[in-house]
Amino acid sequence: MDELNNSFKNLQVEIDHLPSINQLNFDKLGKKYFSIMILNSIIFFFIVLIGLLYFWYIDIKDIVKPYFQWILITYLLIFLLTLFFIRKSFEFKAFAFRQKDISYKSGWIWRKITTIPFNRVQHCEVSQGIFDRYFGLAKLKIYTAGGSSSDVSIPGLEVEQANDLKHFILNKVEIDA
Amino acid sequence: MLDVENFDFSIKTKQSPVAIILLIWKYFINIIRQFWPALIALFIGRRSGSISDLVLLAIIVVAVSSLFFAIAFYLRFSFKIIHDELLIEKGVFKKTKLNIPIERIQTLNFEQGIIHQVFNVVKIDVDTAGSAKNEFTFNALEKDKAEALRNLVLERKSILSNEDPNSLLDEVVEKETYPVQKVFSLNLKELFIIGLTQNHLRTLVLLFFFCLWGFGELQDAGLNVDFINKENAELILNSGILIIFGLTIFLLMFIIIGTAIRTILKFYDYKMFRVASGFKIQSGLFNRRENAVLDYKIQQINWVNNPLKRLFKIHQLQLKQASSIEVSSKKSIKIPGISIDKINEVLNFVLGQQADYNEFVQHKIEKAYLVRMIMYYSIFPWIAISIGLWYFTEEAYFYFILFMIPYMIISSIVSFKKWTFGFNNRILYTHNGVFENKNNIIQLHKIQNIKIKQSPYQWKRNLASLRIYTAAGSIEIPYLKYEHAIKINDFLLYKVELNSEKWY
Numbered sequence: 001m002d003e004l005n006n007s008f009k010n011l012q013v014e015i016d017h018l019p020s021i022n023q024l025n026f027d028k029l030g031k032k033y034f035s036i037m038i039l040n041s042i043i044f045f046f047i048v049l050i051g052l053l054y055f056w057y058i059d060i061k062d063i064v065k066p067y068f069q070w071i072l073i074t075y076l077l078i079f080l081l082t083l084f085f086i087r088k089s090f091e092f093k094a095f096a097f098r099q100k101d102i103s104y105k106s107g108w109i110w111r112k113i114t115t116i117p118f119n120r121v122q123h124c125e126v127s128q129g130i131f132d133r134y135f136g137l138a139k140l141k142i143y144t145a146g147g148s149s150s151d152v153s154i155p156g157l158e159v160e161q162a163n164d165l166k167h168f169i170l171n172k173v174e175i176d177a
Numbered sequence: 178m179l180d181v182e183n184f185d186f187s188i189k190t191k192q193s194p195v196a197i198i199l200l201i202w203k204y205f206i207n208i209i210r211q212f213w214p215a216l217i218a219l220f221i222g223r224r225s226g227s228i229s230d231l232v233l234l235a236i237i238v239v240a241v242s243s244l245f246f247a248i249a250f251y252l253r254f255s256f257k258i259i260h261d262e263l264l265i266e267k268g269v270f271k272k273t274k275l276n277i278p279i280e281r282i283q284t285l286n287f288e289q290g291i292i293h294q295v296f297n298v299v300k301i302d303v304d305t306a307g308s309a310k311n312e313f314t315f316n317a318l319e320k321d322k323a324e325a326l327r328n329l330v331l332e333r334k335s336i337l338s339n340e341d342p343n344s345l346l347d348e349v350v351e352k353e354t355y356p357v358q359k360v361f362s363l364n365l366k367e368l369f370i371i372g373l374t375q376n377h378l379r380t381l382v383l384l385f386f387f388c389l390w391g392f393g394e395l396q397d398a399g400l401n402v403d404f405i406n407k408e409n410a411e412l413i414l415n416s417g418i419l420i421i422f423g424l425t426i427f428l429l430m431f432i433i434i435g436t437a438i439r440t441i442l443k444f445y446d447y448k449m450f451r452v453a454s455g456f457k458i459q460s461g462l463f464n465r466r467e468n469a470v471l472d473y474k475i476q477q478i479n480w481v482n483n484p485l486k487r488l489f490k491i492h493q494l495q496l497k498q499a500s501s502i503e504v505s506s507k508k509s510i511k512i513p514g515i516s517i518d519k520i521n522e523v524l525n526f527v528l529g530q531q532a533d534y535n536e537f538v539q540h541k542i543e544k545a546y547l548v549r550m551i552m553y554y555s556i557f558p559w560i561a562i563s564i565g566l567w568y569f570t571e572e573a574y575f576y577f578i579l580f581m582i583p584y585m586i587i588s589s590i591v592s593f594k595k596w597t598f599g600f601n602n603r604i605l606y607t608h609n610g611v612f613e614n615k616n617n618i619i620q621l622h623k624i625q626n627i628k629i630k631q632s633p634y635q636w637k638r639n640l641a642s643l644r645i646y647t648a649a650g651s652i653e654i655p656y657l658k659y660e661h662a663i664k665i666n667d668f669l670l671y672k673v674e675l676n677s678e679k680w681y
Binding site: 101116117118152 | 624625626629630631632633636644646648651663664667668670674676677680681
């Protein structure tokens, strides 16, 4: 710690007085988005289940039939695990706006926080999937020149909120430019 | 300066007729590139008369159609400059009109191949800000005409940007055509050394995969490759270690000489000039290129050496540029062999007096990095693989995989020891590598965004990695204390957010 502070000594601003993302109050995503995530995984679960049943149906030579109950049980366990994972990772998805930047954090096992300064935003867009439209939610995507792996998309926002945020960002971008 | 009045670009202008030859050549090469395995197969495997007739017919068809396309393309192509816009009309079947506003044009880069040099014409790459869709190439234009065009464009551009106080920075482009000061050049001896010290092992591996690929292609094309079979392979293997060793040496010699020749051709008579606010670079023997880099477009600067290059005290320097928003790697400028003194000179030009990266407090990364690298990359996977192989094949000779362990441990230790970073108000400097020494400098106002990442191993120990994105690639500082990562993150963001300098 001391070593790091020493190298900051010549700087104009005391590093400890800088606004820190540690003190940010992150807003969690709306509960409705959790329903969408669950819904998505249930649909995926049933599609794969139908595939498995079809496989059971065409397996006339009884290659996998004797073990089929085990396959189903494993699959069910994986599904429950996925639900648990979704529950956990939902808790970790959150975003925070400041005057000059936006931060988005996600990930339960592999955690990350991305921060984009508004004066580096290329453009941003609001998009809606099928379920999003049903629940009245939208996804806000923010692009920079840093490449697609560094772009931020915040899902599960209320439509008006997403549009407001988009305008807020675009306003900021214009003021900075 | 050339008299611009000599040429009137406001009327439709065509390229030089030499373009036809170049286009035929281009189409021809394209076709060869697509079908080379088939062609080789046909040449080697000429069996019956009917096939060679077919080949002759195919060649005639290809030649005639490329001639037709080249002439049609030449006739249908024209450009003019009206109302500060470069208007281009082109297209063989479908007519396309392209409008490029002059103030969007960044630079016009010239290039001369052999044919260009013989006929005294140049190829022009029009580099524009914005999407890659607007980038454009003239195949051949008479040299004096090309220079007149460039002067006209740059002059208009500087006038246009002067009218707009926001983009005064663009003004520097105006002076770009005047070489001011030669910074750096390479002679034949230096080029030879550079060719000798390239990464030949990588070339060997690439060649190996290329051979595999070409072999598959040849097989698909119907070539008889039965002579490469198990018995022959065993014959070679059994003929002793000496022959294999000899073959490898021979191949390596071949690669080294090949690389040396390629390096000399590509970088022949390499010259780097300092112009008003950027660099101009000329190089190449048969294919002479001229490129311009503007300081403010440089996003990252890095220099690398390998053990061979260390012997001769040279580095490879790269100035990574953001050209369009979709950055392509061809826009970075590579200087293949340069001494550290010259690098510092270049850095001084680009960064001003802030380039004292050597005097920074150099921070190390956390020891957990080393522990993690040794446990999870150097020991566990190799033991697991060898046990797995032993379990499945029940043959013990897979123990040789375990030799990877000491190798990986040593490279982990070296990598950990080399990792340092430091920063001041203007730049971030990193140093890392295993065999190579990689140095990287990012100007803080070039940063696009920042990511703090934590793996489970890291968050359990309160550690984090920091990835810093620029418009020309990113760099990751691994294994910092979480509080330190946050502090650096806060500081860098503060610097970016308060900075109103142009970053592209």
